[in-house]
Amino acid sequence: MTANGSRVFVSGNDAVALGVRLARPHVIAAYPITPQTAVVERLAEMVEDGSLRTEYLHVESEHSALSACIGASAVGARTFTATSSQGLLYMVECMHYASGGRFPVVMMNANRSLALPWNIYNDQRDSLSQLDSGWIQVYVEDAQEALDMIIQAFAIAENEKVLTPVMVNLDGFVLTHTYELVEVPTQEAVDRFLPPFKTTNKMSFEAPKNMAFTATPAHYTEFKFQQHQAILDAATVIADVDHSFGEQLGRYYGGLLDAYRVEDAEFVLITLGSVTGTARVVVDQLRAEGRKVGVIKLRYLRPFPVEELRSLTRNAWALGVLEKNISIGYEGTVFTNVRSALSQNGTTQEILNFVAGLGGRDISRGDIAQMFERLSSVATTHPANRVIFVNLGVETA
Amino acid sequence: MSRHTVRPPFQPKHIADFPCGTCDEAGHLVETLSSWRTSTPEVNLQLCTGCLRCYLLCPEGMIVKKNGKVAIEFDFCKGCGICAHECRSDAIRMIARRE
Numbered sequence: 001m002t003a004n005g006s007r008v009f010v011s012g013n014d015a016v017a018l019g020v021r022l023a024r025p026h027v028i029a030a031y032p033i034t035p036q037t038a039v040v041e042r043l044a045e046m047v048e049d050g051s052l053r054t055e056y057l058h059v060e061s062e063h064s065a066l067s068a069c070i071g072a073s074a075v076g077a078r079t080f081t082a083t084s085s086q087g088l089l090y091m092v093e094c095m096h097y098a099s100g101g102r103f104p105v106v107m108m109n110a111n112r113s114l115a116l117p118w119n120i121y122n123d124q125r126d127s128l129s130q131l132d133s134g135w136i137q138v139y140v141e142d143a144q145e146a147l148d149m150i151i152q153a154f155a156i157a158e159n160e161k162v163l164t165p166v167m168v169n170l171d172g173f174v175l176t177h178t179y180e181l182v183e184v185p186t187q188e189a190v191d192r193f194l195p196p197f198k199t200t201n202k203m204s205f206e207a208p209k210n211m212a213f214t215a216t217p218a219h220y221t222e223f224k225f226q227q228h229q230a231i232l233d234a235a236t237v238i239a240d241v242d243h244s245f246g247e248q249l250g251r252y253y254g255g256l257l258d259a260y261r262v263e264d265a266e267f268v269l270i271t272l273g274s275v276t277g278t279a280r281v282v283v284d285q286l287r288a289e290g291r292k293v294g295v296i297k298l299r300y301l302r303p304f305p306v307e308e309l310r311s312l313t314r315n316a317w318a319l320g321v322l323e324k325n326i327s328i329g330y331e332g333t334v335f336t337n338v339r340s341a342l343s344q345n346g347t348t349q350e351i352l353n354f355v356a357g358l359g360g361r362d363i364s365r366g367d368i369a370q371m372f373e374r375l376s377s378v379a380t381t382h383p384a385n386r387v388i389f390v391n392l393g394v395e396t397a
Numbered sequence: 398m399s400r401h402t403v404r405p406p407f408q409p410k411h412i413a414d415f416p417c418g419t420c421d422e423a424g425h426l427v428e429t430l431s432s433w434r435t436s437t438p439e440v441n442l443q444l445c446t447g448c449l450r451c452y453l454l455c456p457e458g459m460i461v462k463k464n465g466k467v468a469i470e471f472d473f474c475k476g477c478g479i480c481a482h483e484c485r486s487d488a489i490r491m492i493a494r495r496e
Binding site: 229 | 407409412415417418419420421422423424428
């Protein structure tokens with residue numbers, strides 16, 4: 001493929017930095033935090049060696065990092081930031097400013113657990129706690145998808161029908177710190193795919209604007225409706241952007257979700273992020289034994305792939321949602337979203353919630369095989385407890 | 398002193414009448430703001446010397462020059478009473494009333 005200039009052996013973090021350089025942001029403002037640190041280090045090195053021409057702002061916090069991106073976006077600049085975990089939570093106030101102001105900032109988030117207990121390892125409770133922030137959220141599975149999605153994220157965020165910030169999520173360590181062969185597109189190919197950001201939603205001397213203003217109860221709801229509609233409309237834009245990326249750069253990711261061997265599957269596991277690779281291996285093993293199983297990777301959680309999920313799971317007997325998350329005191333948030341989407345399937349499918357991988361605990365092939373085992377046993381019975389903490393190390397009864 | 402321009406209230410009929418997010422034409426106000434005024438300044442023109450101390454000190458810019466004296470506008474007057482307190486001729490007094 002001529003669109004790809006070189007093939008490199010890099011980490012997920014490196015891949016993100018390479019994607020950012022190709023997207024030519026005018027402004028980068030980020031504060032380092034484990035396990036995202038290498039992204040800001042690589043970008044700083046690129047600025048120093050002259051291969052990335054951008055205004056790289058050193059800020060004193062994540063709150064400032066996103067604020068700086070918002071300010072730059074308000075004059076029409078393409079902006080990027082990156083964070084993780086506690087840093088993401090420190091940005092939360094600004095996240096609503098970015099989405100409400102329709103500033104198409106792109107952020108990389110390295111998924112990491114939240115304190116307390118203090119823990120730097122991977123789960124997805126940081127970003128999943130921010131599903132209501134008005135950002136588009138995509139979860140990538142490997143370093144190649146990370147690089148490609150940074151480029152796609154700008155195309156989606158800056159689309160005039162969308163004008164909404166995008167968060168690209170990578171599993172901390174599992175993906176940010178593991179090395180893979182990655183195809184790096186040429187600058188020319190990316191420039192063709194991603195033209196410079198143009199918007200009328202900006203401050204300029206020629207057309208001064210009143211930005212980030214107040215709305216009273218008389219008008220506030222309509223602004224929120226507009227944001228809601230923009231993310232719903234983003235579903236089509238995401239599909240189009242993914243298709244043209246596939247045509248121009250040779251890789252297509254399936255839009256809002258990716259389905260693996262689900263056509264005739266009786267038992268389907270729903271995943272997000274890097275654990276999907278392990279789940280596919282287990283699906284292949286079980287298929288070899290004659291079991292009809294499949295896996296659906298949710299790529300986007302906002303917009304949520306309601307129709308796609310519904311049609312793919314219509315004939316499944318039982319479904320499992322595997323997430324590195326728990327909305328403490330209820331159930332996993334992904335599970336809540338999936339159940340809401342599937343409630344109109346008109347079937348009595350049993351859906352189980354597998355809460356696993358919290359604080360970096362490994363999810364093994366054996367764990368996933370057991371999840372499928374459990375799904376086949378609940379297809380006919382209806383358990384009282386649908387929320388299962390996988391691999392609890394101790395007895396609880 | 399240039400006065401605030403208050404445009405007639407924004408009355409959108411369709412969602413497309415709204416700007417995309419909080420980004421719209423600058424340089425004007427969309428509504429007045431004085432709803433929490435509980436007392437209202439009144440100028441006694443017999444006592445007013447036209448010194449313009451109140452004009453300079455009004456935090457809302459609601460005092461205007463008129464025929465060598467002052468007059469008060471009320472679109473943004475919060476009834477703070479600074480004008481009455483600062484007047485050296487006791488020409489302004491606050492009348493307790495809600496409008």
